[in-house]
Amino acid sequence: MEVRVCSPVGDIWRRTVGGGVGGAERKFSHESEHDLAVMVSDFLENNGSYGADSWCSSDGESGFSELHHLADKISFFKRSVDQYESDLQSVVQSLLLSMGGTDLQLVKSGLCNGSCIRDSLVKLLRSSGYDAAVCASKWQGINKVPGGDHEYIDVLNYLNDGSTERVIIDIDFRSHFEIARAVESYDKILKSLPVAFVGSLIKLEQFLQVMAEAARVSLKQNSMPLPPWRSLAYLQAKWLSPYQRRIIPEEQNINSSSVTGHKQCNDHLRQLQSSLQSEIGTERLLKPIKIDTTRRLKLERRRTSSFRTH
Numbered sequence: 001m002e003v004r005v006c007s008p009v010g011d012i013w014r015r016t017v018g019g020g021v022g023g024a025e026r027k028f029s030h031e032s033e034h035d036l037a038v039m040v041s042d043f044l045e046n047n048g049s050y051g052a053d054s055w056c057s058s059d060g061e062s063g064f065s066e067l068h069h070l071a072d073k074i075s076f077f078k079r080s081v082d083q084y085e086s087d088l089q090s091v092v093q094s095l096l097l098s099m100g101g102t103d104l105q106l107v108k109s110g111l112c113n114g115s116c117i118r119d120s121l122v123k124l125l126r127s128s129g130y131d132a133a134v135c136a137s138k139w140q141g142i143n144k145v146p147g148g149d150h151e152y153i154d155v156l157n158y159l160n161d162g163s164t165e166r167v168i169i170d171i172d173f174r175s176h177f178e179i180a181r182a183v184e185s186y187d188k189i190l191k192s193l194p195v196a197f198v199g200s201l202i203k204l205e206q207f208l209q210v211m212a213e214a215a216r217v218s219l220k221q222n223s224m225p226l227p228p229w230r231s232l233a234y235l236q237a238k239w240l241s242p243y244q245r246r247i248i249p250e251e252q253n254i255n256s257s258s259v260t261g262h263k264q265c266n267d268h269l270r271q272l273q274s275s276l277q278s279e280i281g282t283e284r285l286l287k288p289i290k291i292d293t294t295r296r297l298k299l300e301r302r303r304t305s306s307f308r309t310h
Contacts (some may be wrong), residue, residue, distance in 0.1 A: 067185035070214045071214050074192055077206050081199065084157055084180035085167060088130070089198040092169060094281065095124045096196065098272055115263040117171060117272065118153055122248045131156040132169075134248065139241035141146045144228040150238040154245070168239060171272065173197035176238070177211045179218060179230060195275045201239070208235045 007052045045253035056235070062113035095244045096117075102114040103124070118134050125132035143235070153169035170176075190213075197204065219226055228234060 009168075010300050019099065028153050066217045067183070067189060067214055069212050070217070071185070071189045071192065073210050074189055074207070077203060077210075078194065080194075081203075085203075088155060088167060088169075089194075090197075091120070091125070091128065091130075093276055095121060095128075096171065097276055099124070099269060099273075101269075104265050104269065105133055115151055116310060117269055118151060119248050121169070122153055123157065126247070130159075131175070134247040135243040135245050136245040137238060137241040139237045145231065145233045147228055148234075148237070150241075153240060165200060167198065168198060170197045170239075176235065177215065177230075181213050181219075181222050181224070183218045185223045186214055189214050195272070195279050204239055208232060211235070 020066040035106070065199055080289070090099070099117070099120060101121040116136070122132045122134055130151060134151055135154050136149065136151050139145075155167045155169065157165045157167055159165060173196060174190055177190055177193070193211075197207070197208075209232060212226075212230070212235055215230050216226045
């Protein structure tokens with residue numbers, strides 16, 4: 001079903017179902033898509049012009065302070081990772097960067113529904129020894145939370161005590177938090193989020209709580225209420241709702257028509273890879289330079305000797 005909307009609904013709709021890589025890839029059922037469209041319209045009607053007189057995107061003093069505090073939390077969460085998550089994140093980044101159009105074509109033939117990158121990543125992860133699968137969640141609308149569906153990846157980490165822990169992978173994490181007319185501080189927080197999230201459900205919830213609060217503060221700066229599709233409850237529904245775990249078959253029958261059917265996914269993959277390369281480059285610049293202790297001592301001795309000579 002094709003949905004055409006006009007401003008200001010159009011701006012909010014695009015930021016609701018996403019933009020860029022994730023938005024174009026995200027797949028909604030006809031029923032949930034219709035429910036969400038109706039909710040957007042109702043929300044605009046019940047909230048007047050939805051801040052039409054407040055087009056500024058600058059930070060107020062109190063809002064800036066709150067968003068700065070929330071930005072510090074995001075930085076702390078990004079640094080607080082265990083070894084398994086860190087190693088898996090590196091593997092995910094490497095696999096995504098090495099992925100090409102052929103990998104997408106080997107997933108399925110015919111019309112592509114936008115899930116090819118996820119499916120290909122799962123195949124590559126499983127061939128690397130990880131118990132990975134695509135998880136399709138779906139939830140019904142309750143009160144002010146609209147219904148919907150979402151796809152992401154999980155990897156089962158088998159612990160020493162015999163239990164398992166789910167590690168969540170979302171390849172276009174930032175798109176879930178895009179909002180209309182965001183203030184500058186919010187945009188900085190958004191850009192500081194990982195391009196592809198890799199972490200436990202606990203870590204994911206921490207990010208969701210901070211981003212829902214940051215969205216509320218940013219929208220408040222422009223006298224705009226928090227829409228239900230950007231509420232914490234809606235964000236949590238995407239990853240915490242009942243889900244079906246789907247393992248990608250090792251081989252599928254592919255025909256030549258699949259090449260043209262994946263043009264859109266190829267474009268999305270190139271955008272994703274560009275964002276990842278930028279993120280990795282930035283992280284390298286921000287990392288402190290570590291000098292080996294023995295080497296540092298030798299350098300200090302040389303400096304001392306040089307001073308004594310002169």
